Amino acid sequence: MAIQPEELVARGITVLVLDFDGVLAPHGAQAPTAEVVAWLRRCAVILGEEKIFILSNRPDPQRADYFRRMFPSFHFIAGVRKKPYPDGLLRVMELSGATPEEVVLLDDRLLTGVLATCLAGTGVIYITDPYVSLAKQPIAECFFMLLRYVERRYIALAGWLPG
Numbered sequence: 001m002a003i004q005p006e007e008l009v010a011r012g013i014t015v016l017v018l019d020f021d022g023v024l025a026p027h028g029a030q031a032p033t034a035e036v037v038a039w040l041r042r043c044a045v046i047l048g049e050e051k052i053f054i055l056s057n058r059p060d061p062q063r064a065d066y067f068r069r070m071f072p073s074f075h076f077i078a079g080v081r082k083k084p085y086p087d088g089l090l091r092v093m094e095l096s097g098a099t100p101e102e103v104v105l106l107d108d109r110l111l112t113g114v115l116a117t118c119l120a121g122t123g124v125i126y127i128t129d130p131y132v133s134l135a136k137q138p139i140a141e142c143f144f145m146l147l148r149y150v151e152r153r154y155i156a157l158a159g160w161l162p163g
């Protein structure tokens with residue numbers, strides 16, 4: 001993970017919100033990769049474990065269990081309307097007491113996560129090199145690669161991103 005928690009703090013970020021699929025692990029995995037676990041531990045030390053939120057459009061019970069066991073003070077958001085609805089990010093601000101400027105979401109999808117941050121007014125870091133495991137989930141991964149490509153082209157054609 002190239003994003004350094006120290007840099008987030010230097011930018012005034014106090015609350016880190018993480019998408020799961022593509023950001024913490026390849027699509028459909030139940031636990032973050034080993035590299036991400038090490039990074040999460042650093043984030044927890046620097047930001048505080050209770051300032052880290054998981055906001056996935058697939059808040060599976062197995063994933064919730066993982067975080068309950070491994071990072072018990074992280075918040076695992078469930079029971080809200082999926083991104084791009086801003087509900088999950090609004091819940092994060094309600095629980096943390098943080099302003100939108102203090103919150104950043106890391107997400108690999110423009111038309112779900114990134115759009116949700118536009119609606120909620122929080123910061124965003126768009127992950128352009130997501131975790132992909134073609135060996136484990138070839139059909140799902142190809143589908144999401146196509147989806148990411150199409151939405152990038154769509155946004156570029158609309159003039160919001162360099163083509």
Ligand SMILES: [Mg+2]
Pocket residue numbers: 019020021022023107108109
């Ligand atoms: Mg994702």
